[in-house]
Amino acid sequence: QKEVEQDPGPLSVPEGAIVSLNCTYSNSAFQYFMWYRQYSRKGPELLMYTYSSGNKEDGRFTAQVDKSSKYISLFIRDSQPSDSATYLCAMSSGNTPLVFGKGTRLSVIA
């Protein structure tokens, strides 16, 4: 079993839809959870950061962490064409290198 599993998609949705992106993991020591957004031919940029379990909201984006299920999610409300990108989940147990999922490619169609 890989340490972090993420459905690579691609995922195509109409503008205005709610998008749900997910990752599962196997290492129970993970406690820092992040979502990065990567536009084509660019470096990833941090989108959301969550420590331990719970929810975090930032504008149209909501990150959820369920440590009991080893499952994290990113929700995008009122999706826009500018949200079209690859979304990577990443996690760490602390001051150790982040482990990344493979990324999910999202297209929001106007």
Add this chain to the structure above:
Amino acid sequence: SQTIHQWPATLVQPVGSPLSLECTVEGTSNPNLYWYRQAAGRGLQLLFYSVGIGQISSEVPQNLSASRPQDRQFILSSKKLLLSDSGFYLCAWNRREIGTGELFFGEGSRLTVL
């Protein structure tokens, strides 16, 4: 504010040729530095990371090497490139004092080996 510079942005190299990718970070001191490779369908693969000058940890045995000659400079090298070295190489940094693992990435270097 902190910035990270990575170059060259794009390069095409023949098999067997050497490689040198450079990365520098400005606006911070004592950063952790990382090299990742991103290949199609394989996600981000950690290649090397460094917590200080001359301190390099290798995550994947391969045809590549890394060096950190200065506190904010990280170099990725190869003596002889293979076809399988093609990919998108990303340099990243984070703060040593913050044990959160949050990373800040450069713009990447796209390598094509022919």
